[in-house]
Amino acid sequence: MKLTHVRVTKYRCIEDSGLVAIEPEITALIGRNESGKTAFLEALRRLNPADGARFEVTADYPRPQLAAYRRRHERNPDTVIATRLELHDEDVREVERRFGKGILQNRVIEVRRDYKGQLQVEMPVAEHLVIQQVVAKRQDLDDEARLATEGVPTFRELATRMEAHAERSRGAAVLMQVARQLEGSPLQTRIWNETLAARLPRFVSFGEEDVMPGAIGLDRLSDPLARHEPGTATVLALLDLAGVEPADLHPDNQSYEELKARIEASALSVTDELVTYWSHDKDLEVAIDVAPAGPHDVGFEPGTPVLRVRVGHKKTRASLPLGERSRGFAWFFSFLVRLCQLGEYASPLVILLDEPGLSLHAGTQTDFLRFLEERLGPGHQVVYTTHSPFMLDVARLERARGVTMVPGRGTTIAADLSQIDADTLKPLRAALGAAFAETVLGSRPQGPTVVVSDAVDLLWLRFMSSECERRKRTGLDPRFQILPLGAGAALMPYALLNDAPGRKLVLLVDGALDAASRDKIVRFARSPLARSFRLVAVADFAQNNEGVPTLEDLVEIPTWLSLVTEAFKLSPPMSEDELGPTGAIIQRTVKGLEGSGETLDRLRVVETALKRAGTPLPPAMVDRFARLFEALNATLG
Numbered sequence: 001m002k003l004t005h006v007r008v009t010k011y012r013c014i015e016d017s018g019l020v021a022i023e024p025e026i027t028a029l030i031g032r033n034e035s036g037k038t039a040f041l042e043a044l045r046r047l048n049p050a051d052g053a054r055f056e057v058t059a060d061y062p063r064p065q066l067a068a069y070r071r072r073h074e075r076n077p078d079t080v081i082a083t084r085l086e087l088h089d090e091d092v093r094e095v096e097r098r099f100g101k102g103i104l105q106n107r108v109i110e111v112r113r114d115y116k117g118q119l120q121v122e123m124p125v126a127e128h129l130v131i132q133q134v135v136a137k138r139q140d141l142d143d144e145a146r147l148a149t150e151g152v153p154t155f156r157e158l159a160t161r162m163e164a165h166a167e168r169s170r171g172a173a174v175l176m177q178v179a180r181q182l183e184g185s186p187l188q189t190r191i192w193n194e195t196l197a198a199r200l201p202r203f204v205s206f207g208e209e210d211v212m213p214g215a216i217g218l219d220r221l222s223d224p225l226a227r228h229e230p231g232t233a234t235v236l237a238l239l240d241l242a243g244v245e246p247a248d249l250h251p252d253n254q255s256y257e258e259l260k261a262r263i264e265a266s267a268l269s270v271t272d273e274l275v276t277y278w279s280h281d282k283d284l285e286v287a288i289d290v291a292p293a294g295p296h297d298v299g300f301e302p303g304t305p306v307l308r309v310r311v312g313h314k315k316t317r318a319s320l321p322l323g324e325r326s327r328g329f330a331w332f333f334s335f336l337v338r339l340c341q342l343g344e345y346a347s348p349l350v351i352l353l354d355e356p357g358l359s360l361h362a363g364t365q366t367d368f369l370r371f372l373e374e375r376l377g378p379g380h381q382v383v384y385t386t387h388s389p390f391m392l393d394v395a396r397l398e399r400a401r402g403v404t405m406v407p408g409r410g411t412t413i414a415a416d417l418s419q420i421d422a423d424t425l426k427p428l429r430a431a432l433g434a435a436f437a438e439t440v441l442g443s444r445p446q447g448p449t450v451v452v453s454d455a456v457d458l459l460w461l462r463f464m465s466s467e468c469e470r471r472k473r474t475g476l477d478p479r480f481q482i483l484p485l486g487a488g489a490a491l492m493p494y495a496l497l498n499d500a501p502g503r504k505l506v507l508l509v510d511g512a513l514d515a516a517s518r519d520k521i522v523r524f525a526r527s528p529l530a531r532s533f534r535l536v537a538v539a540d541f542a543q544n545n546e547g548v549p550t551l552e553d554l555v556e557i558p559t560w561l562s563l564v565t566e567a568f569k570l571s572p573p574m575s576e577d578e579l580g581p582t583g584a585i586i587q588r589t590v591k592g593l594e595g596s597g598e599t600l601d602r603l604r605v606v607e608t609a610l611k612r613a614g615t616p617l618p619p620a621m622v623d624r625f626a627r628l629f630e631a632l633n634a635t636l637g
Helices: 037-045 063-070 089-099 127-137 143-148 155-163 170-182 186-199 218-222 230-241 256-277 327-342 362-376 394-399 426-443 455-470 491-497 515-525 557-568 585-592 602-611 619-634
Strands: 002-011 014-016 026-031 079-086 108-114 119-122 202-206 215-217 284-292 305-313 318-321 349-354 381-386 400-406 410-414 449-452 481-484 505-509 533-537
Touching: 002 037, 014 037, 026 037, 026 362, 026 394, 037 079, 037 202, 037 349, 037 381, 037 410, 089 186, 119 186, 127 155, 127 170, 143 155, 143 170, 155 170, 170 186, 202 327, 215 218, 215 230, 218 230, 218 305, 230 305, 230 327, 256 284, 327 349, 327 362, 362 381, 394 400, 394 426, 449 455, 455 481, 455 602, 455 619, 533 619, 557 585, 557 602
Parallel strands: 026 381, 026 400, 202 349, 349 381, 449 481, 449 505, 505 533
Antiparallel strands: 002 014, 002 079, 014 410, 079 108, 108 119, 215 305, 284 305, 305 318, 400 410
């Protein structure tokens, strides 16, 4: 059977999580710290825990309501976790084999657990089919009683109808007794206990606290009270994976050769699994050793046997204790051990991961997400929490659930991400941004690029490049692509993301950049990070350097006034006297239009210029643009 929906109520910070849909393979919970993600996993784990965890009223019930709840706990315990599960084909076949074909009305069952640990199950049993089978077997029913059984939907109704015939029909009396025994939920209970209870998925969790220590005393591994401690349990999983009990490794219980053989068998088994999934280094090997603690081994009584886990490298022939490897590696190794042990279970699992891979590198987190997809998803369900954008698959947004803390309501969990606040969605937005950048950059030709402020600049460059070439002057090298990227805020991230050996990236610095942005970009251009980054300033080619010029300042004033007049249908035409006395041409034109009721639109002006393609242009204007193109082309070396 497969988990489809979960609802958690009255658990720690969760008053009512709402009905949360669970994906068939992988579900990701995203939310801010203290929003209730971990609490949700902890409650879910206790539905059918592999480690025997139980609800504790004092620790788990919402504290402000605890006193009132204690008074009714024994007689009326609250439900904590309510789930819906969908039966697989083999589940249905087993039920029908035992109780008859069509006994279940549909495949969805509901399973709940309350604070006393009691499990309640509801399933849509077709009682009328069972009634028909029972009635068909009664040969001692008279015709009148048999007629009364037709169309009876429930056992309760059958008992009521047979009561009228029980005195004169032995068969009716037996049916009445059977119906009263099965009235309510005894049939559901039998179906559950005899067929489905063993098929309920087991819930297991893994978190940072489950990372195994590099060294642990054998006596502790043999202590029943310590066996369920998180780190200790993972070491035991390591031994279980190799079929070794802690007592088997004790030096007093066997010869040296026997001990060495068992240890090496354990190590080889784990090494094979490790190199299969830790793709970064195939030369790693796991070594397990048992030796008495020395006088300088902190935390151990001298002379007591200690199990030590070391990870070595075949090429360097050196090894380190697991505890001295990177935290990310230790986490992955411990999780892999636990996972391989769980793989021995025949029943399905729901694996709950709290912030998995938090200490892994971003690239390794992406690999780990693929590992979940390929290794776990097909056979088990995974529910995990995360803050990392690298642990979210933007191609499967339907897997994400937003977890928020609502004042007065507690934790709520929703699949409709449009209703979730921006802070909660930051990891997802970061993942989307990274995916978008990768898609955009990956789809662009990886040739030289001129970065401009907006589409108006692109049109001016394309237009004037054609006009210069028409006049046998230098135009923009055709290898260049022109990329409008705003007023410079995205330039440095773009330059870093798009950097590659031999790649040319040129910024056309103009008046769209404020002074602070220009200074920041100039410093960036001089840094070692900007290996393929160059600057070309529009001001070096403008008619004058008043203000901060844009490409329009390369246009002759009479031509510019003519374009503005035509674009806005001004009457009378705009004159040079109407322009402001100083500054760049855009600022001067804005002032000149103040009395006309028009607002300057740069795009309308350049579109007007495009309509004049092939008409005469002032030689000085062509010369300015030709020199600009020469400077841009020179950056290609």
